[in-house]
Amino acid sequence: MDAFQIIGPVMIGPSSSHTAGAVRIGRLARAILGEQPVRAEILLHGSFACTVRGHGTDRALVAGLLGFDVADERVREALELAPREGLEVTFGEKDLGDVHPNSVQLNLEGREGKVRVEASSLGGAQVVIKKIDAFEVEIYGDLPTLVAAYPDRPGVIAAVAALLAGVGVNIAGMRVSRREAGEQALMVVETDQAIPPGLVPAMRALPMMERVIQIDPV
Amino acid sequence: MTRYNFQSMAELLRIAADEGLTLAGVVLRYQEDLEGKSREEVRRAMGERLAIMRAAARKGLHEDLSSPSGLVGGGGKLLEERRLAGQSLCATTTARAIALAMAIAEVNASMGRVVAAPTAGSCGILPGVLLALEAEKGLEEDLLIDGLFAAAGIGMVAAGQASLSGAALGCQAEIGVAAAMAAAAAVEMTGGDAVQAANAAGVALQGLMGLVCDPVGGLVEIPCVIRNATGAAHALVAADIALAGVQCYIPFDEIVAAMVQVGRALPPELRETGAGGIAACPTARKLARQMGIRDTHTHGAAPAEG
Numbered sequence: 001m002d003a004f005q006i007i008g009p010v011m012i013g014p015s016s017s018h019t020a021g022a023v024r025i026g027r028l029a030r031a032i033l034g035e036q037p038v039r040a041e042i043l044l045h046g047s048f049a050c051t052v053r054g055h056g057t058d059r060a061l062v063a064g065l066l067g068f069d070v071a072d073e074r075v076r077e078a079l080e081l082a083p084r085e086g087l088e089v090t091f092g093e094k095d096l097g098d099v100h101p102n103s104v105q106l107n108l109e110g111r112e113g114k115v116r117v118e119a120s121s122l123g124g125a126q127v128v129i130k131k132i133d134a135f136e137v138e139i140y141g142d143l144p145t146l147v148a149a150y151p152d153r154p155g156v157i158a159a160v161a162a163l164l165a166g167v168g169v170n171i172a173g174m175r176v177s178r179r180e181a182g183e184q185a186l187m188v189v190e191t192d193q194a195i196p197p198g199l200v201p202a203m204r205a206l207p208m209m210e211r212v213i214q215i216d217p218v
Numbered sequence: 219m220t221r222y223n224f225q226s227m228a229e230l231l232r233i234a235a236d237e238g239l240t241l242a243g244v245v246l247r248y249q250e251d252l253e254g255k256s257r258e259e260v261r262r263a264m265g266e267r268l269a270i271m272r273a274a275a276r277k278g279l280h281e282d283l284s285s286p287s288g289l290v291g292g293g294g295k296l297l298e299e300r301r302l303a304g305q306s307l308c309a310t311t312t313a314r315a316i317a318l319a320m321a322i323a324e325v326n327a328s329m330g331r332v333v334a335a336p337t338a339g340s341c342g343i344l345p346g347v348l349l350a351l352e353a354e355k356g357l358e359e360d361l362l363i364d365g366l367f368a369a370a371g372i373g374m375v376a377a378g379q380a381s382l383s384g385a386a387l388g389c390q391a392e393i394g395v396a397a398a399m400a401a402a403a404a405v406e407m408t409g410g411d412a413v414q415a416a417n418a419a420g421v422a423l424q425g426l427m428g429l430v431c432d433p434v435g436g437l438v439e440i441p442c443v444i445r446n447a448t449g450a451a452h453a454l455v456a457a458d459i460a461l462a463g464v465q466c467y468i469p470f471d472e473i474v475a476a477m478v479q480v481g482r483a484l485p486p487e488l489r490e491t492g493a494g495g496i497a498a499c500p501t502a503r504k505l506a507r508q509m510g511i512r513d514t515h516t517h518g519a520a521p522a523e524g
Contacts, residue, residue: 003249006336006373006382006399007267007366013326013338014285014438020338047436051492051511054287054437056329076329123383124337 009125012075017102018048018055021121023075025104026064027218028129028141029117034213035110037065038086043094046101048121052091061104062089069218070125099130135177135186141218143172143190148203149211152178152185159206160187169193184210220251227375227416227470234412241415242367242406245374249367264363267333271322271345274332278321285327287509290439294321297447311354312451319346319450323443336373336382339438340396342446344369347400347453348407357407365403372399372419372470379471380478384431385490387481393442393449394426394477398470400453401460410461418460420470422453427473428480430488432495435506441496 011020030037042061044052052058056076063078066085074081082089096103100120107116118131129139132147139145150156157176164171170192178185195214203212222244224230233244249260277283279298283291297317300306306313323342326332335344348362376382376395384392401418410418426449434440460466487494492511496502 001374001378002252003245003367003370003374004263004267006370006377007264007344008333008335010267010270010331010333011338012329013332013341014329016334016338019329051436054285054435054439054509054511056286059329071331073331123385 010071011125012060012071012073015055016125017121017123018051018057019060019075020070020125021102021123021127022048022057022060022104023064023068023070024125024127024141024218025119025121025129026061026106027067028064028127028139028215029106029108029115029119030065030067031215031218032117032129032132032147032213033108033110033113033115035112036067036085036087037108037110038088039109040065040087040089041092041107042089043092043096043105043107045094045096045099045103045105048102048104049093058091061106062087065089065106065108103130132186134179137177137186137188138175139188139215141215143217144193144195145215146187146189146191146195146200146203147213147215148187148189148209150185150187150206150209152182153208156185156206156208157187160189160203163199163202163206164189164191167196167199169195169199220248222248222251224248224371224375225378227419227474230371230375231412231416239412240364240368240406241371241402241412242364244412245367245371246364261360261363264366265359268348268359268362268366270331270333271335272349274322274325274330274341275318275345275349277330278325279317283324283328283330285324285437285439286329287435287437287439289505289509290327290443291324293443293447294318294324308451311350312454314353315346315350315450315454316447318349319343320443320447322346323446327437327439327443335369336377336395336399337384337392339384339442340392340446340449342443343393343396343449343453344400344403346446346450347404350450351404351407355408361407365407368406368415369399369403372402375470376474379474380481383490387477388484388489389429389431389445390423390426390477391481392431393445394423394429397422397426397449397453397456400450401456404454404457405460408457408461414460416470417466418457420466420468420473421459422456423470423473423477424468425452425456427477430484430495431490432488432497433490433492434497434502435509435511436490436492436497437509437511440502440505
């Protein structure tokens with residue numbers, strides 16, 4: 001237990017789950033896209049859809065997409081700031097099935113690519129990314145995280161582990177998911193140390209690596 | 219692990235007695251060891267949070283605020299005007315504390331920057347009490363920082379043994395714990411010892427035992443903002459009861475355990491679903507509809523944590 005968890009966090013109100021958590025989801029989704037989004041379709045589920053305006057969940061999600069922090073006073077003006085930052089946002093509702101009541105799907109488009117992210121706000125500003133495109137993941141955003149997509153073949157995991165060991169980065173957790181054996185696989189690696197510059201390019205240079213995403217803690 | 223580690227109030231008080239420390243003294247040393255930082259660094263970090271509390275208080279008392287629903291804002295200002303006009307029925311410290319607590323809770327509701335203490339929905343109580351005592355008693359900044367560490371100790375015990383979530387245990391776990399934290403801080407800052415601070419926390423939590431979480435429309439507005447003001451007054455009353463030497467009898471740890479039992483016995487309607495209590499009043503339902511919020515009874519939603 002940490003005294004600053006009790007006297008804190010410093011955040012934009014009103015709700016740690018519906019506001020601060022929503023900012024963090026937006027920031028993580030932006031990191032997963034890997035660039036500033038130019039178009040975002042935000043589909044709200046459950047409680048998020050019910051009370052979106054009253055908690056400023058809409059503003060908070062957009063603030064996160066713009067890269068704002070949970071304590072940034074611009075969160076309140078995020079909807080007005082978005083067009084000036086070149087971000088076009090649309091809101092809708094979607095039943096995401098049997099998920100946490102505070103869940104959202106973000107369909108993001110940048111200049112380079114696009115991505116679909118599903119996430120839930122778990123309370124107390126804790127969040128989890130549940131899906132990236134078709135892949136089920138579990139990313140909490142508290143630790144430096146690497147996400148890698150590649151064809152499901154032997155040797156890729158060992159190669160990534162070797163690269164991390166080579167730069168003295170300890171793996172805190174690793175999870176691999178795939179749609180079917182031999183199909184595309186997705187690896188999520190959480191690390192104890194910050195991810196040093198140069199590691200992501202080295203991972204991208206591995207044979208068969210299709211996509212590597214770096215997510216810094218938010 | 220540090221020798222200042224504590225899981226319960228009994229442990230916290232034993233360390234305080236063994237080491238001849240106040241609550242803040244134990245929590246401060248625990249935090250230094252946890253982070254591997256110097257006392258000055260840890261105190262400075264808490265001082266930064268105090269500065270954010272001050273900024274929220276200024277904003278709430280002096281700026282025009284409005285929550286996204288438009289229902290909340292300006293209450294702290296009204297209380298402050300009444301105090302300044304000498305009309306308040308409360309004594310000086312309490313009159314200040316309730317205006318500050320409500321103003322800060324309104325800053326939270328209107329998407330301003332606050333320090334959760336322990337939650338965003340209850341963020342007005344602790345700074346309301348601290349800043350009111352500072353103004354009325356002429357307390358030094360360092361004493362306020364001690365107050366924050368004492369408050370943190372109360373919150374850490376409650377978080378470890380119970381939960382600080384209204385969705386889990388009702389408003390007693392948010393406003394109730396915040397008032398307990400503020401009561402202990404008030405005792406710490408005015409020269410009480412660790413036992414008196416723990417008693418003040420216990421008195422405060424006893425007084426709010428069973429408080430349900432029933433936000434109108436599921437928003438952190440009604441009755442949350444008002445409960446920040448009443449909670450701040452409650453905390454000062456609890457501090458006076460403890461400092462007067464009135465016997466508390468029931469140890470804080472047992473009161474926290476009772477809060478867990480009571481919280482678990484609350485039906486879901488009274489745990490932050492916006493479906494029971496004040497939220498279920500006909501006028502509350504009408505207001506929620508006007509805000510464009512669908513009836514949470516039919517939607518089965520589980521709205522915000524404060």
